[in-house]
Amino acid sequence: MPSTSIPKDAAYQIINDELMLDGAPRLNLASFVTTWMEPECEKLIMATLNKNYVDMDEYPVTTELQNRCVNMIAHLFRAPIGDDEAAVGVGTVGSSEAIMLAGLAFKRKWQNERKSQGKPFDKPNIVTGANVQVCWEKFARYFEVELKEVKLSEGYYVMDPEKAVEMVDENTICVAAILGSTLTGEFENVKLLNELLTKKNNETGWNTPIHVDAASGGFIAPFLYPDLEWDFRLPLVKSINVSGHKYGLVYPGVGWVVWRSKDDLPEDLVFHINYLGSDQPTFTLNFSKGSSQIISQYYQFIRLGFEGYKNIMENCMENARVLKEGIEKTGRFDIVSKDDGVPLVAFSLKDSSQHTVFEISDHLRRFGWIVPAYTMPPDAQHIAVLRVVIREDFSRSLAERLVCDIEKVLKLLDTLPSPIGFTKEAHVAAISNETDQNKVKKSAMESQKEIALYWKRLVEGKKTGVC
Numbered sequence: 530m531p532s533t534s535i536p537k538d539a540a541y542q543i544i545n546d547e548l549m550l551d552g553a554p555r556l557n558l559a560s561f562v563t564t565w566m567e568p569e570c571e572k573l574i575m576a577t578l579n580k581n582y583v584d585m586d587e588y589p590v591t592t593e594l595q596n597r598c599v600n601m602i603a604h605l606f607r608a609p610i611g612d613d614e615a616a617v618g619v620g621t622v623g624s625s626e627a628i629m630l631a632g633l634a635f636k637r638k639w640q641n642e643r644k645s646q647g648k649p650f651d652k653p654n655i656v657t658g659a660n661v662q663v664c665w666e667k668f669a670r671y672f673e674v675e676l677k678e679v680k681l682s683e684g685y686y687v688m689d690p691e692k693a694v695e696m697v698d699e700n701t702i703c704v705a706a707i708l709g710s711t712l713t714g715e716f717e718n719v720k721l722l723n724e725l726l727t728k729k730n731n732e733t734g735w736n737t738p739i740h741v742d743a744a745s746g747g748f749i750a751p752f753l754y755p756d757l758e759w760d761f762r763l764p765l766v767k768s769i770n771v772s773g774h775k776y777g778l779v780y781p782g783v784g785w786v787v788w789r790s791k792d793d794l795p796e797d798l799v800f801h802i803n804y805l806g807s808d809q810p811t812f813t814l815n816f817s818k819g820s821s822q823i824i825s826q827y828y829q830f831i832r833l834g835f836e837g838y839k840n841i842m843e844n845c846m847e848n849a850r851v852l853k854e855g856i857e858k859t860g861r862f863d864i865v866s867k868d869d870g871v872p873l874v875a876f877s878l879k880d881s882s883q884h885t886v887f888e889i890s891d892h893l894r895r896f897g898w899i900v901p902a903y904t905m906p907p908d909a910q911h912i913a914v915l916r917v918v919i920r921e922d923f924s925r926s927l928a929e930r931l932v933c934d935i936e937k938v939l940k941l942l943d944t945l946p947s948p949i950g951f952t953k954e955a956h957v958a959a960i961s962n963e964t965d966q967n968k969v970k971k972s973a974m975e976s977q978k979e980i981a982l983y984w985k986r987l988v989e990g991k992k993t994g995v996c
């Protein structure tokens with residue numbers, strides 16, 4: 530910390546100037562997280578920045594708005610609650626915190642049951658696909674639960690329900706299915722999982738439940754695929770998380786977790802405090818947090834309603850279609866994502882013998898686009914893809930512009946010598962020689978950096994053509 534103060538406008542200028550070097554959020558196509566909201570909502574955000582959400586007695590209206598949001602989400606996810614019954618759920622900082630809470634509830638419930646049966650309760654596990662988001666790995670490591678991952682394969686990038694159910698044993702606290710895989714946007718087949726797991730539970734006498742990680746899909750499926758059964762309509766689905774700051778259309782960070790019923794959230798995980806006023810139940814990892822995101826979520830719900838969310842999601846799907854068709858037309862890519870799911874386009878190079886998707890990602894940065902490239906998890910780590918997430922503020926004209934810029938990059942790469950000698954070696958060696966997933970990721974990242982450096986040296990002073 531500096532020893533002396535500076536004028537406020539100088540402090541503002543210094544920081545504002547430095548922040549100019551960040552990427553432009555709306556061109557950040559790597560992220561599912563909302564980058565645009567209406568000015569009216571921004572006004573509400575500014576007006577509530579100084580409210581600590583946890584002061585429920587002091588800000589009872591904010592608490593009430595949170596409860597209304599939980600109720601609306603629970604109804605959207607078809608929780609079996611009566612008209613005058615309150616839903617069981619809580620607002621969080623994002624899906625990660627929501628998943629930690631849901632995971633803890635499963636762990637505690639399983640432990641309580643095992644204790645009551647006089648059985649060991651020290652080796653809990655969760656069954657997931659290898660495509661789970663890193664927050665599941667965090668949960669497993671932080672809360673000492675083994676993560677049993679169903680491996681992927683080329684062309685199949687989600688959890689196979691049959692393999693998942695095969696991996697379930699008496700120590701499985703839940704099977705986690707993803708509605709909208711982070712890697713490809715694909716919805717996992719929760720209905721089939723529910724069927725297979727019900728059969729296994731009946732055969733074994735176990736009671737293994739399902740959690741649905743609907744971080745992205747939770748605000749898509751109810752509007753676009755109302756007949757798709759993935760939610761509390763399926764009896765084994767006991768809890769669901771969703772990110773308010775993704776397709777809930779709120780700035781970061783807000784997430785939600787909703788339980789099927791009171792019985793699915795062990796009472797001994799809920800703390801009761803009274804020093805801020807009346808008795809307040811709290812079940813979150815953090816204590817203090819801002820209120821603005823909760824208020825923004827409520828704004829979006831009443832402002833857009835079902836109709837508004839449906840229109841926005843349909844529009845996103847349409848823009849994803851335009852982008853997908855443009856990318857297909859180049860003739861250079863295979864589309865890895867599916868048409869139904871989260872509106873995103875994931876695509877891999879048909880021929881990566883000369884150049885890689887990592888180079889394309891680097892070159893697109895020069896046009897301002899942030900498009901991530903990554904390798905798939907085991908056993909599909911030899912597939913490398915680019916992924917573009919379509920958000921509300923990504924218009925059709927931006928989709929067309931991006932296709933144009935991808936074509937420019939392809940043309941440029943065709944004129945450049947291939948750095949593939951060492952790149953390919955690094956990439957292939959990473960995949961074939963190392964079984965450890967972290968090492969694979971590291972090697973891919975190292976090779977990506979090497980490509981960028983190599984390329985920068987080569988094209989210094991060169992101009993790109995027009996599309």
Ligand SMILES: Cc1ncc(COP(=O)(O)O)c(C=O)c1O
Nearest residue numbers: 623624625662664711742744772
């Ligand atoms: C499927 C899935 N689960 C969980 C998360 C973590 O969500 P959050 O960033 O809201 O913590 C993500 C983030 O992309 C995700 O895609």
